[in-house]
Amino acid sequence: MSPEAIIDGLFAGSVYALVALALAIVFQPTRIMNFAQGEVLILGAAVAYQIVALEKMGWAVALVVTIVAAALMGVLMERMIMLPVRLSGSRYAWIIATLAAALIFQSLFNLGYFDVDALRPDPVIAGGFEIAGVSVEWQELLAIVVALAVMAGYDLFLRRSVYGRAIRATAHSSDTSVLMGIPVQRIVVISFVIAAVITAVAGLLAAPVIFIAPATGLIFTIKGFTAAVIGGVGSPRGALIGGMIVGLLDTVVRSVVGGTVGNFAVFAALAVILIVFPSGLFGKPMEAH
Amino acid sequence: MATAESAPAERAGSMFDTELYHRVRTVAMGTLVVISIAVLLMWPAITDYYSYNASYYNGIVASAAISAILTISLNLSMGYGGMLSMLHSGLQLAGGYATAYVVVKASGSWLLGVVASVGVGVLVAALVLLVSLRATYLYFGMITLAANLIVIEIGREWESVTGGIVGLSGVAPKLGDEPMSKQVFYYVVLGALVLAYIVQRNIVRSGVGRAAMAVRESSDTASAMGISPARAKLLLFSICGGIAGLSGALYALQLGFINPDVGLLDNGIIFFVGLFLGGISTLVGPVIGVGFIAVLVELIKDQARYTTLVLGVLLLLAMMVIPRGVVGTWKASRAGRDRVSDPGDETLPEEVPDVVPEVRDADPGVPALEGIGLVKHFGGVHAVDGVDIKIMPGTVHGIIGPNGSGKSTLVSCLTRYHRIDSGKVMIFGEEAAQAPHRVAAAGVTRVFQVPHLFERVSVLDNVLTGMRMQETYTWLGATLRSPAYRRQDRAERAEALELLAFAGLASRADWLASSLSHGQKRLLEVVRAVATRPKVLILDEPATGLTSDELDALARLCRTLRERGLAVVLIEHNVDFVMGLCDEITVVESGKVIERGDPERVQNSPAVLEAYLGHPELIEETA
16 A cells, blocks of 8 residues: 555545535535535536636636536526425435436536546646655645635634524524524525535546546545545534545555455445444434435 | 305316216226236237337337336335335346346356345345344435445456456346247246236235335334334335345346446436336336336437436426326326215214223233333433332223323333333233333233324224234235235224224225324224224323313223223323223322322322422412
8 A cells, every 4th residue: 555545545535525515514404415416526527627628728717617607506406406305295305306406417417528538627736746755746735725624614604604503503493493584495595505616616626636527426426425424414524534534445445455445445334334323423313304 | 266266176076076987987097907908918919010120119118117126116115115225226236146147157047047136135135124224214225325336346346256347248038948039038027027016016905014104104103003113124125125136137137238337326216217207105106107217218219318317307397296206196186086985974883892802811910011110311301210100900090290290201111112221011910021012012002192193094004004913924925815814804804994983983994094183083093002902002192182072982982991801091181081081090290109099089189289289388378
């Protein structure tokens, strides 16, 4: 095992952590595990690919376009998922709606980039540096730093801002929150938008390094979900720890044993953790449905 | 305005409710079914005659039938068992591997392969269920998702058996020494679909299915009727696994190959779409839904790359427009709903029917149910704090006390719904088992404070669910409708109707439980509890919200049960009701017994007065 594998693991981990955070952001007010969340990551990667690799317009443009497009996708996704869930009333509505949304976005990306294997733009900062004999790519370091910043920022937002407190109240009981005058409907839309932007930024950062094919959204959702469960759905800190564990487990096992055993290790860990600690390693139980 | 609008609606309603309409509908439906079956049977001949590409069209129908088999399995698990399964495409993959291995690697018979596939399906499903027994709804889904991914990864890695990423190919069924023609195999697939459908129908309509549905609605209620939630789930999910394995075997045989991609959730989504489009928790829904998708996919095959997009949009639209699927929405509509009997004014029978249980051989000196030194603390709250209680057979025993005094917790301790911190529970002199469903099996049945009816099934089915403990047939007997099953089922239905008649609910037997009034629901719950043939019946605030007629009916039922030697425990707030009915009363306050004895003694007890009204001297002082 090379020390690079650990850096790779931390990098992949920060991407998964961002997805895990986004999943938790949507889950808290809605009690919905959004299977379409990974598709936003593909959006980020696709925008980066389109603007940086094809249009040669630079990363600043890509970032702006990503954020705007992701916000729109978040609003759209809220409509696509929450409307059927409200109208249906079935206890399985959430999973069917989110899977359907995932299906729709996946096929759209497939149609748009059917001749592209990997959405891979040039890195934001090319090259890397060496520290104590371990080579680190700038892009990897950037992703890790951004992930940490987003986590800290969201944590602060949750605790300090009025909206953050409203979101936490809604997470507790959306019915009571309505009675307290909290605009739950707006909170839900905002949660979808914030989650989408965070996920898209993760895709933007990951695209130059990780293999992202147009149809791989679901696998990122599942890895992000694994991270969320390990960390305990809810806290940004849990998402961060969970993401890092998943990323490290994945790359380290892969570099030691090789092949797709990394995936196996991650999913086996997910199964074991769910069985032994039904509420995650660090979190409160995910009481829903 | 309102009258002008409602008038045509009423006319339409009367048309749909006439006997003629229902007769015509039955005939029309029957004809449709016969035509569909005939077309499916003749399909190879039809395609042979009309098309140059017969095998292509045969293949489409065969593939759809295989998908329908898997969707039936998914329906059993999610629709009837309430178990969110994301494992189904993985089960199909595992089943496919089993057949492919037997046929290609071991050069065995394809029939042997099918058997192996069913076995593997059962094994994987049972294993996943056993490790996730503690998991609730959402987590169960996630564990099945992880299990699905693991099955795929095993398929990718275990090359010697599964052929790795490439998979196994050359899987073909043989007839004697010759390869079986696709036409013959078409009928094999069709036969398997019929088999899967019959298994589904017979299981769902038997006690096995009723038990699974009871667990789906509430595992607590199921336990109160002596149903073991773990066993019910394990049984149903294993059957699902077997059916899914069968579909995997047919998949491999039909297409001639199997590879890990078959198990991907992306491929599994089509089964969800089919299930929800057709109607979850309906018998024919899965078949209709999958058939619909097959036709749709065929229609847009020239634009095949838009297929997923169309399916996704279709699914979202279907959820909004027909949330219960084609079949469910039809059944709930005016034109499609079943006729239910008109509620008659029922005169209650004077005679007590024999089905009301009797306890005669009980030793009169031994309490039917006894709690010794029961203690239950929730953190700092001493909900039950050293309670001794004896409930004698052939009595009505009241437990009263102010709100929050620990009455319901006491009952939950006695029936093992709560793990007690210390103390002992004895049933007829023997220590009670730990699990709630085993307490129920020992003859102690409870009715919950909040109504726990199975709202989505009929009144009769609710009572039948209560009889699950007396059913001795196995799931196989139910599937094959063995003579023993038929005999028991007939007897059960007759008994259930008698019980309903005794409670004045017989004319509503085929109504949905959710359409009853509050009082009728409470009464039905008691009837359902009586159907378990208890020796001790615990009623938690049964009189709340009842009209005086309903109260009389309830009191009459309690007296009848007492005469028959049962012990009835009443937890009540309605003092008149309790005082008029009970032989003995225990008064609980702050988790402790403050008084016990006959109604008169309790009524005059200073401790009870204090608990309910405050300190008597203080009352006098303020007065």
